[in-house]
Amino acid sequence: MPPSTTTLRLILGDQLNPLHSWFGEVRAEVVYILMEVRQETDYVRHHAQKIIAIFAAMRALARRLEHDGHRVHYLRIDDPANLQAIPANIDALLAHYGATGFQYQEPDEYRLDRQLAAYAAQLALPGSMAGSEHFLTTRDEAERIFAGRPQWLMEYFYRQMRLVHGVLVEPGGKPAGGQWNFDHDNRKPWRGTPPEPFDTRAQHDHAALWAGIEAAGVASFGRPDAARIVWPQDRAEALTHLDAFIEHGLPHFGHYQDAMHTTATRLFHSMLSFALNTKMLHPREVIAEAEDAWRAGHAPLHAVEGFIRQILGWREYVRGVYWASMPGYEQHNVFGHDTPLPSWFWDGKTKMRCLRHAIGQSLDDAHAHHIQRLMIIGNFSLLAGLDPHALHQWYLGVYVDAFEWVEMPNTIGMSQFADGGLLATKPYVSSAAYIDRMSDYCKGCHYDKKARLGETACPFNALYWDFFERNADRLSGNQRLGMVYRNLFNMDQDARAACAGQAASVRLRLEQL
Structure with a gap:
């Protein structure tokens, strides 16, 4: 006989912990629901491997729960019954099961936290939130x-x-x-x-999963390569x-x-x-x-x-x-930067060897380590005056590990200093000298790592000095930048003006770099 009451429990795509206390006992009246939805694939454009990896892991957790005896309802991205939005799907499933209760785990992204809180509040049946049992600190x-x-x-x-x-x-x-x-x-x-x-x-072949993602019309970027997904x-x-x-x-x-x-x-x-x-x-x-x-x-x-x-x-x-x-952190833009991302953020085709490698690796693997993200891609973006919100959306989409709670502060605050110092104590930027010291990227590059001026001068060099020149009113009082500004102010006016002119030229021809 089916249970007289049924509670639906929602598991989001970043809540794949099989040791959560929810799963400590099998309860016939509980149905766990997982869903692959366009709401989550489309709010920013995501790397194909990120979508594949998350969906594959969601499916694996669903299989484990079913194996352990739990009731699971899984909506695949190409399921005709999938309404492609979390609230609409929950509504349909509440009706399908005649559910008498709804529960969800604490979301880690503000937009989902607000959406699910509002949804639970308007339900005519009991709705509640449980902890995710993951972090070592509370939100506040x-x-x-x-x-x-x-x-x-x-x-x-x-x-x-x-x-x-x-x-x-x-x-x-x-x-x-x-x-x-x-x-x-x-x-x-x-x-x-x-x-x-x-x-x-281990590599996994998710060709069938990728076919379903494509059939559902999900737009993505990066190299899908569904036959070599290495994420667990x-x-x-x-x-x-x-x-x-x-x-x-x-x-x-x-x-x-x-x-x-x-x-x-x-x-x-x-x-x-x-x-x-x-x-x-x-x-x-x-x-x-x-x-x-x-x-x-x-x-x-x-x-x-x-x-x-x-x-x-x-x-x-x-x-x-x-x-x-939150809300509103993503709108910080203390320097007023508004230049669109160059097209080579989407194909890696630039003559700057460091960026060609770091962006190319990101597009190939949906991953780059923290210094590539901060001191190559983020460094150039800040020096060149790229739109920090557009960059945030790119980082959020391109990296397999990027979820808004961790990616947004790292991009807006740490990488772009767009919050004016709420997160970081100084802008993390450098000229070519740092890149050359910490990598082999400068070897064989089209640009000269030592030159500030001229068509083949490394763009980082003039952009670096010009960034501090343009933002002296805001940054020169920062104690961590004292050496930078002493060096800048010791340059003669002609050299400073030449750097400014070179930097302006670089910013005008970003697409051709």
């Missing part, structure tokens, strides 16, 4: 930590998190190794030694990836976390952000494995601390910034 925890303080600083937040969660601390609350931050040890370029570890991630489909694969990183990548991660190289797209990075951001992995277990590796003598402290800082510090911090700043 960072805001409470900084209440009454003149400025938010990630380093202060990070140290508080280390103490609260007992991570890399010794008795008495002292930091392991006698210092909180080993960033100065983590800035080495990679010249081929030690060798990049072999990529042990489920928690078991994600755990295998985590173990492989701890064994082969973490020992060298620290020194080379900022390095870039044309022959090594991964280097020693974990590639765990997709599994973390879809909640296949919990940050606590990732942090614990890294700390255990140090305590067992397998990985040096500077590498482990740098890796943990990205998760316990930065990841939780930017989420706090996001929720404290």
Whole structure:
């Protein structure tokens, strides 16, 4: 006999945690609903591999739940019954099951949080929200930590998190190794030694899934390559990836976390952000494995601390910034930049070798590591005056691990400084010298890394000095930029004017660079 009451529980595409307490017991009156909808594929244009990877992981979780005895209703993107919007599909399923209740997990994106809260509020039956059981902080925890303080600083937040969660601390609350931050040890370029570890991630052929996505009319960009998706489909694969990183990548991660190289797209990075951001992995277990590796003598402290800082510090911090700043954070544009993205953001066809590689890799793999995103693509975008909102939409669409709560602050605040310093303490920009020091991108490039002026001068050089010249009123008082402005003001007026003219010329011919 069917149950007299039925509750529908919605699982979103970034809530793929099979260990959630919802699944602790099989309940005949509960139906779990997962849906692939145009609402989510179309709000920005997404990379094909991102869509494939998320849908494949959603389908894998549905199979596991069914195997464990749970009732599951799964709507595929090309299902004729799919109304392609979350509220419309829920309405239809509530009627289909004669449901007496509706529940959902706390969404991580503001637009979905507002949509589902409004939807639940207008229902004639009970609707409620459960926690996602994922993050180490609440949405408003960072805001409470900084209440009454003149400025938010990630380093202060990070140290508080280390103490609260007992991570890399010794008795008495002292930091392991006698210092909180080993960033100065983590800035080495990679010249081929030690060798990049072999990529042990399994490839999956999702040709049939991709065919269904295309049949539904979903627009995308990037290389689909549905036969070589390497992102984990489920928690078991994600755990295998985590173990492989701890064994082969973490020992060298620290020194080379900022390095870039044309022959090594991964280097020693974990590639765990997709599994973390879809909640296949919990940050606590990732942090614990890294700390255990140090305590067992397998990985040096500077590498482990740098890796943990990205998760316990930065990841939780930017989420706090996001929720404290929404709605409207995406509209920040303190410099008034409004230049459209050049067409080569969509095909990678530029003569600048660094951007050709970083954007080309992004289009090929739906992934680039944080320094490629920040100091190549983001660096150029800020110096050239590209529209930060358009760039935010590109980042959100192109990267497999990009969800708005983590991507938006990283783009608007960290990469583009468009919030005027709410997130970052200074703009993260450089000339060609930094790119050459940390990569092999400048070798064989069409442009001269040392030249500021002329048709073959590296565009980064004049753009760099002109950016600080144009924004001196806003930035020259920033203590972290004191050296930059001393060097700028020591240039003679002719040199400064020449840089300004060169930069203006570069901005006029972005499409031809």
